[in-house]
Amino acid sequence: MPNPIPQPATPQPAIAPPVERENYLNAKYGVWSWLLTTDHKRIALLYLLSITFFFFIGGFFALLIRLELLTPAGDLVQADTYNKLFTMHGMVMVFFFLIPSIPAVLGNFLVPMMIGAKDLAFPRINLLSWYLYVIGGVMMLHCMLTGGVDTGWTFYAPFSTNFTNTKIVEAGLAIFVAGFSSILTGLNFVVTIHRMRAPGMTWSRLPLFIWAHYATSIIQLLGTPVVAVTIVLVAAERALHLGIFDPKLGGDPLLFQHLFWFYSHPAVYIMILPSMGVVTEIIACFSRKRIFGYSFVAFSSIAIAVFGFLVWAHHMFVAGMSVYAALVFSLLSYAVAVPSAIKVFNWTATLYKGSIHYDAPMLYAFGFLGLFTIGGLTGLFLSALGINVHVTDTYFVVAHFHYIMVGGAVMGYLGGMHFWWPKISGKLYPEGWARLAALIVFIGFNLTFFPQFLLGYMGMPRRYYDYSHMPEFQILNVLSTAGATVLGVGYLLPMVYFLWSMRYGKPAPDNPWNAAGLEWKTPSPPPTFNFDEEPVVTWEAYNYDELDSPDLGSPGNDAPHKQEVPVAR
Amino acid sequence: MSEHSNSAHAKSPLKMYFGIWATLLIFTYITYKAAFIELGSFNAAVALGIATLKATLVALFFMHVWHASEKLTKLVVIAALFFLLLLLGLTMTDYATRPWS
Amino acid sequence: MPDSTVIGLHHEEEHHPELLHHFADAQQQRDSASLGMWVFLATEVMFFGGLFCAYLVYRHWYFPDFAAASKSIDATLGATNTAVLICSSLTVVLAVWAAQTARRTLLIVSLILTMLLGMAFLGIKGIEYREKFVEHHVPGASFSFDKVQVPGHPDQYANPHHAQIFFSLYFVMTGLHALHMIIGLGIFLWLLIMAWKGRFTPEWHTPVEIGGLYWHFVDIVWIYLFPLLYLIDRHP
Numbered sequence: 001m002p003n004p005i006p007q008p009a010t011p012q013p014a015i016a017p018p019v020e021r022e023n024y025l026n027a028k029y030g031v032w033s034w035l036l037t038t039d040h041k042r043i044a045l046l047y048l049l050s051i052t053f054f055f056f057i058g059g060f061f062a063l064l065i066r067l068e069l070l071t072p073a074g075d076l077v078q079a080d081t082y083n084k085l086f087t088m089h090g091m092v093m094v095f096f097f098l099i100p101s102i103p104a105v106l107g108n109f110l111v112p113m114m115i116g117a118k119d120l121a122f123p124r125i126n127l128l129s130w131y132l133y134v135i136g137g138v139m140m141l142h143c144m145l146t147g148g149v150d151t152g153w154t155f156y157a158p159f160s161t162n163f164t165n166t167k168i169v170e171a172g173l174a175i176f177v178a179g180f181s182s183i184l185t186g187l188n189f190v191v192t193i194h195r196m197r198a199p200g201m202t203w204s205r206l207p208l209f210i211w212a213h214y215a216t217s218i219i220q221l222l223g224t225p226v227v228a229v230t231i232v233l234v235a236a237e238r239a240l241h242l243g244i245f246d247p248k249l250g251g252d253p254l255l256f257q258h259l260f261w262f263y264s265h266p267a268v269y270i271m272i273l274p275s276m277g278v279v280t281e282i283i284a285c286f287s288r289k290r291i292f293g294y295s296f297v298a299f300s301s302i303a304i305a306v307f308g309f310l311v312w313a314h315h316m317f318v319a320g321m322s323v324y325a326a327l328v329f330s331l332l333s334y335a336v337a338v339p340s341a342i343k344v345f346n347w348t349a350t351l352y353k354g355s356i357h358y359d360a361p362m363l364y365a366f367g368f369l370g371l372f373t374i375g376g377l378t379g380l381f382l383s384a385l386g387i388n389v390h391v392t393d394t395y396f397v398v399a400h401f402h403y404i405m406v407g408g409a410v411m412g413y414l415g416g417m418h419f420w421w422p423k424i425s426g427k428l429y430p431e432g433w434a435r436l437a438a439l440i441v442f443i444g445f446n447l448t449f450f451p452q453f454l455l456g457y458m459g460m461p462r463r464y465y466d467y468s469h470m471p472e473f474q475i476l477n478v479l480s481t482a483g484a485t486v487l488g489v490g491y492l493l494p495m496v497y498f499l500w501s502m503r504y505g506k507p508a509p510d511n512p513w514n515a516a517g518l519e520w521k522t523p524s525p526p527p528t529f530n531f532d533e534e535p536v537v538t539w540e541a542y543n544y545d546e547l548d549s550p551d552l553g554s555p556g557n558d559a560p561h562k563q564e565v566p567v568a569r
Numbered sequence: 570m571s572e573h574s575n576s577a578h579a580k581s582p583l584k585m586y587f588g589i590w591a592t593l594l595i596f597t598y599i600t601y602k603a604a605f606i607e608l609g610s611f612n613a614a615v616a617l618g619i620a621t622l623k624a625t626l627v628a629l630f631f632m633h634v635w636h637a638s639e640k641l642t643k644l645v646v647i648a649a650l651f652f653l654l655l656l657l658g659l660t661m662t663d664y665a666t667r668p669w670s
Numbered sequence: 671m672p673d674s675t676v677i678g679l680h681h682e683e684e685h686h687p688e689l690l691h692h693f694a695d696a697q698q699q700r701d702s703a704s705l706g707m708w709v710f711l712a713t714e715v716m717f718f719g720g721l722f723c724a725y726l727v728y729r730h731w732y733f734p735d736f737a738a739a740s741k742s743i744d745a746t747l748g749a750t751n752t753a754v755l756i757c758s759s760l761t762v763v764l765a766v767w768a769a770q771t772a773r774r775t776l777l778i779v780s781l782i783l784t785m786l787l788g789m790a791f792l793g794i795k796g797i798e799y800r801e802k803f804v805e806h807h808v809p810g811a812s813f814s815f816d817k818v819q820v821p822g823h824p825d826q827y828a829n830p831h832h833a834q835i836f837f838s839l840y841f842v843m844t845g846l847h848a849l850h851m852i853i854g855l856g857i858f859l860w861l862l863i864m865a866w867k868g869r870f871t872p873e874w875h876t877p878v879e880i881g882g883l884y885w886h887f888v889d890i891v892w893i894y895l896f897p898l899l900y901l902i903d904r905h906p
Contacts, residue, residue: 240810241810249834321667322666604905645705657719
């Protein structure tokens with residue numbers, strides 16, 4: 001590889017292309033070429049910047065929460081402030097980080113490439129969805145800076161509609177706008193996957209990452225509008241005291257919860273399904289095997305999307321709903337675990353007798369496997385009505401969802417960022433540091449959140465800033481806060497070395513992992529329109545046996561040199 | 570949705586359009602009149618039944634779902650209705666089975 | 671202008687001026703636009719669906735009060751508006767047919783008629799809203815619904831709180847519907863301008879088709895709103 005030619009400083013993020021070849025990063029320069037781009041890859045990077053920003057904001061609130069909980073007394077902030085801290089942490093992390101994260105960054109970047117298309121079906125709508133996200137984000141920032149919200153991210157009525165005097169309407173509007181962004185992304189993906197697959201790319205040859213994003217998009221499309229209209233009702237109720245959710249006027253607060261959770265439960269599947277898609281790609285590549293049970297994994301994604309809409313009231317078991325309905329929802333909640341379990345079994349079976357390589361993406365995938373399983377199983381605890389009564393609104397719930405959201409979704413996101421970083425940036429990240437960071441994240445995560453299972457089971461309530469009536473909980477809280485610090489370090493490291501790699505990293509080959517998938521048949525980074533010629537697909541997905549075989553020239557295997565071991569040094 | 574300019578029905582869709590239009594107006598009139606007749610709990614069923622009929626006619630013939638070249642269009646319509654019914658139905662399992670008023 | 675130059679990309683393009691570069695051919699573009707609109711309409715079904723859910727719950731709980739409140743809105747105006755929208759759906763399909771068969775005049779006339787009927791709908795809605803305002807049936811500080819008899823039970827009066835819930839849903843549901851109508855008028859104005867400029871041909875008139883789909887959907891929502899809001903219990 002030739003040495004990178006030193007380039008004069010440009011107004012763009014400093015990216016020195018290793019060769020003079022034109023790619024999507026250097027095709028055009030100037031701020032407006034980014035802000036008015038319709039290239040799905042550039043939009044993916046715009047999203048990357050924005051969601052990283054909000055990840056820091058949400059993380060900052062988490063830091064303050066953990067600092068407060070170091071001591072039993074409420075001595076860092078006042079109670080009202082603490083309410084705002086956990087609310088803003090939740091709202092920012094859910095709506096402005098987790099929900100967009102993988103679909104908007106990795107999905108936007110990869111979906112067209114994986115199916116052999118030049119772009120998404122509606123590139124301008126793609127750009128619009130980023131702008132909507134940014135507008136929603138700015139509104140949320142403004143809301144936070146001028147007082148914030150204190151209802152919890154779930155903004156239950158009638159507290160949110162009648163009693164709190166924090167900025168519910170503004171926050172709701174911000175979420176409404178960001179939700180519209182989410183809907184448009186889902187719309188784009190569904191139409192793209194249906195209409196823009198390259199010749200020969202049948203449904204059964206699609207990477208499972210695509211199936212996962214398709215299922216995610218269905219949820220985004222059908223669930224988000226319901227929470228959007230709920231926000232409208234909350235705003236109307238606040239403004240006019242309509243009584244829709246006010247018991248004094250004949251309204252039912254539980255109706256709010258039904259409408260809210262009808263979206264917000266499927267929303268958690270929006271957050272985890274793409275991550276499952278990423279993990280599938282990584283496990284296949286770093287075991288050098290086809291995914292075991294392709295159809296099962298594909299259909300389980302759809303099943304999760306559909307079943308996910310059937311279980312929402314398990315968030316309301318102790319709220320006053322009908323016990324008979326609770327029984328139904330409890331049963332359905334057990335059912336929804338099945339497709340997720342199917343995936344875990346298939347991943348495990350894929351690993352079996354595979355040629356395992358422990359590069360950083362794979363370390364994140366392993367982390368995902370263990371932590372998602374724990375998170376998912378604890379979900380079953382919560383679905384049992386009897387246990388639910390005991391652990392609702394305790395740290396058990398907090399630990400459960402953080403295991404899935406952070407141990408699952410964020411690990412998958414980081415694994416995916418590492419896996420596709422060479423393709424996105426044209427550079428290799430430093431593998432040693434990446435493995436170290438993965439280990440730090442894993443250790444930090446468990447140290448943060450495993451004590452919370454114990455705390456919750458022993459009765460520590462969530463959303464309390466003061467636990468001085470239970471000072472025996474302090475030791476576990478201290479462990480948790482220590483873990484959060486370690487976790488923070490683990491998250492900072494990739495930011496540092498990814499940025500470092502953009503300037504100083506080794507230039508990446510087209511396919512550093514010798515991975516299957518159309519995206520790896522393009523240069524790193526790819527040209528603006530992805531493929532010089534429309535690909536024609538004649539091979540099955542995950543054709544690792546062909547890729548690692550001695551026969552060059554077999555369909556799908558046109559690697560310039562055969563290599564069995566992924567090279568990323 | 571693509572209109573095939575050489576398929577048989579496109580020769581004179583006008584008759585069909587005006588026919589559907591007239592049917593819709595007649596059904597509207599029936600709905601209106603039936604509301605003033607005492608039918609007990611069937612009033613709601615009649616009104617909603619006719620509304621569903623009208624909506625179906627609009628979807629099938631004005632929105633061309635009937636002649637849609639792809640099953641996908643029909644699938645999208647069915648999926649939307651399915652999830653709507655899920656929202657309404659499962660929510661009502663709570664409200665219909667609360668033993669207290 | 672899309673960013674970046676193209677490296678060696680050559681596809682047989684039909685060189686249709688409306689063909690966007692990332693599509694392989696016009697059929698793919700048309701099919702994508704159509705699917706996109708249908709998927710969007712599915713999201714709209716769920717958007718209104720949340721309101722229908724709230725309506726269903728409270729109608730189930732407060733049927734007599736809902737009946738009393740429903741009786742106080744003008745069913746004749748509601749029925750008229752239903753007829754107006756049905757006529758506008760007819761003019762929409764005529765517009766699409768005109769675009770398909772290169773009948774520019776009919777296309778323009780149909781689009782104008784559609785917009786006029788849409789404006790008539792909004793006008794009638796405005797009259798209804800004003801009626802409600804005058805009668806103090808608009809939820810909020812000045813709402814009052816005292817001593818209104820429950821239909822079929824002359825000795826019973828409707829609960830004003832529950833009636834206010836009905837009117838809340840009435841205004842939110844019809845208001846959201848009216849907002850969609852206004853957006854529809856905007857879309858059709860844009861279609862009208864494009865049609866006037868002669869941009870639509872039998873080969874390419876996708877905006878008319880998908881604009882039409884949107885309009886029909888708004889019509890279908892009203893088809894359900896009418897009986898649910900206006901005709902709960904009308905028999906004397």
